[in-house]
Amino acid sequence: MTTGTEAAPRKTGRQLRIETRERNPVWKNPPLMIDMDECINCDACLRACPKPLGAIFNHSIDVIIIPELCSACDKCLPVCPVDCIHPDPDWKPAPDEWWETQAEDDPYV
Ligand code: SF4
Ligand code: SF4
Incomplete structure (x- = not known):
């Protein structure tokens, strides 16, 4: 039975990262980036990125990693045929247009 006074469940995981646009602070390794x-x-990397992380997107003619969503799990590395995915210790926040791409066409939901 509900009383109508319960707080909404707190969002966690990927949904929280999308809403706050923040990386999980427990992720110590830098996110990865794609050398375009x-x-x-x-698109092999996009298919290899685990759904609960869901960090890789087609953006116009580019394939991008949203750093705030990338845990550096490295699952995308072995599938890349040209070895063009690298750690990005100097990563910057994803631009708004990358988040718009995620919101408009999210292959992980
Ligand atoms: S390192 Fe993991 S989370 Fe980051 S883009 Fe690759 S597969 Fe996705
Ligand atoms: S070449 Fe590598 S980075 Fe580019 S889409 Fe394929 S797997 Fe991803």
Whole structure:
């Protein structure tokens, strides 16, 4: 039975990261980035990124990693045929347009 006074459940995980646009602070390794000069747009990395993380997107003609969603789990690394995914210790927050891409067409939901 509900009383109508319960607080809404607190969002966790990927949904929280999307809403706050913040990385999980327990992730100590830097997020990964894709070198677009080398990428051949095969989408293998996008399919390899685990759904609860869901960090890789097609953005126009580029394939991008939203750093706030990337745990550095490295599951995308072995599938890349051209080895163009690298750690990005100097990562910057994703631009608004990357988040708009995520909101408009999220392949992980
Ligand atoms: S390191 Fe993991 S979370 Fe980050 S983009 Fe690759 S598969 Fe996704
Ligand atoms: S697996 Fe490598 S080449 Fe293929 S889309 Fe991802 S980054 Fe680009």
